[in-house]
Amino acid sequence: MAEKQARRKRILSGMRPTGRLHLGNLVGALANWRDLQDEYECFFMSADYHALMSEYENPAAIADNVREVVIDFLACGLDPKRSVIFRQSDLAEHAELHLILSAYTPISWLERIPTYKEQMQQLTNRDIHNYAFLGYPVLQAADIVLYKADLVPVGEDQLPHLELTREVVRRFNSLLGRDILVEPQAKLTASPRLLGTDRRKMSKSYGNQIDIADPPDVIRKKVMTMITDPKRVYRADPGHPEECNVCQYYKTFSPGEYDDIARKCAGAEWGCKDCKARLADVLIEYLAEPRARRAELEADPGRVRDVLADGARRAQAVARATLDEVKEATGLKAL
Numbered sequence: 069m070a071e072k073q074a075r076r077k078r079i080l081s082g083m084r085p086t087g088r089l090h091l092g093n094l095v096g097a098l099a100n101w102r103d104l105q106d107e108y109e110c111f112f113m114s115a116d117y118h119a120l121m122s123e124y125e126n127p128a129a130i131a132d133n134v135r136e137v138v139i140d141f142l143a144c145g146l147d148p149k150r151s152v153i154f155r156q157s158d159l160a161e162h163a164e165l166h167l168i169l170s171a172y173t174p175i176s177w178l179e180r181i182p183t184y185k186e187q188m189q190q191l192t193n194r195d196i197h198n199y200a201f202l203g204y205p206v207l208q209a210a211d212i213v214l215y216k217a218d219l220v221p222v223g224e225d226q227l228p229h230l231e232l233t234r235e236v237v238r239r240f241n242s243l244l245g246r247d248i249l250v251e252p253q254a255k256l257t258a259s260p261r262l263l264g265t266d267r268r269k270m271s272k273s274y275g276n277q278i279d280i281a282d283p284p285d286v287i288r289k290k291v292m293t294m295i296t297d298p299k300r301v302y303r304a305d306p307g308h309p310e311e312c313n314v315c316q317y318y319k320t321f322s323p324g325e326y327d328d329i330a331r332k333c334a335g336a337e338w339g340c341k342d343c344k345a346r347l348a349d350v351l352i353e354y355l356a357e358p359r360a361r362r363a364e365l366e367a368d369p370g371r372v373r374d375v376l377a378d379g380a381r382r383a384q385a386v387a388r389a390t391l392d393e394v395k396e397a398t399g400l401k402a403l
């Protein structure tokens with residue numbers, strides 16, 4: 069208890085390393101994580117056990133993707149001096165606690181999670197009819213409770229997962245008669261919902277994303293293919309900026325320009341080509357700093373290795389202590 073009062077509130081979050089991160093990841097998560105570092109003790113992981121769930125047929129790419137994700141973390145301002153940045157599989161504690169918590173998780177709790185069926189339907193390019201997919205919310209629970217995280221930054225759609233973690237914690241503590249695990253709270257993050265260039269959810273599996281690592285010419289090319297207001301057929305037609313994805317990007321990346329852009333669109337004062345060309349400039353500028361940091365990190369391969377080694381060491385100090393408590397409470401530790 070004294071230990072809990074002495075420390076700052078703790079946060080755990082992670083991303084599955086399935087490739088380079090994109091603008092949606094940046095505005096939806098990384099920008100928030102960057103700000104949370106000032107106030108909280110943060111643990112950020114590249115969740116490669118979770119990646120294996122869907123990438124098991126092509127696992128060779130996972131290690132490279134971990135590297136890419138960590139480079140994106142660092143390029144977007146996560147600071148390894150202030151936060152613990154680590155790779156999930158560097159700590160066997162995650163797998164071990166997952167196994168232990170699975171004994172405390174009724175199958176029906178997993179089957180009722182709304183995203184379970186949804187993802188089954190959406191991820192058509194992967195066969196995820198495996199045990200890991202059903203059990204991944206238990207692994208998520210293990211990820212969180214290993215660090216006794218007080219808060220987990222989540223969007224609304226992730227709330228059911230966190231609720232599962234909270235239920236598992238309550239059941240575990242209640243069955244064992246003591247408060248061993250910490251029940252995490254949601255830290256709802258305000259993040260703009262950024263659609264992909266084709267107006268669907270931004271996702272690598274749709275190929276509609278703008279990557280943080282994209283060079284300027286690629287950004288420009290992708291922006292110029294963006295689907296605009298479908299009701300604006302001719303240059304002389306007035307547009308509907310509120311319905312246009314391009315205009316929503318202005319809202320996020322250049323809010324000061326938004327009113328002017330919306331007015332020019334609604335009054336048919338300029339064409340979509342001009343509008344997109346300007347947006348490309350905005351995004352190229354927005355990503356200039358992460359791009360420069362990326363270039364430095366790519367030129368220094370040892371840097372990412374060092375960050376991960378240090379992160380694993382610091383994460384393990386916390387994770388091991390929790391796992392020891394859990395094993396002792398569940399009769400799995402030598403007396």
Ligand code: SF4
Nearest residue numbers: 297307312333340343
């Ligand atoms: S002018 Fe811009 S905001 Fe208006 S419809 Fe075209 S791309 Fe969209």
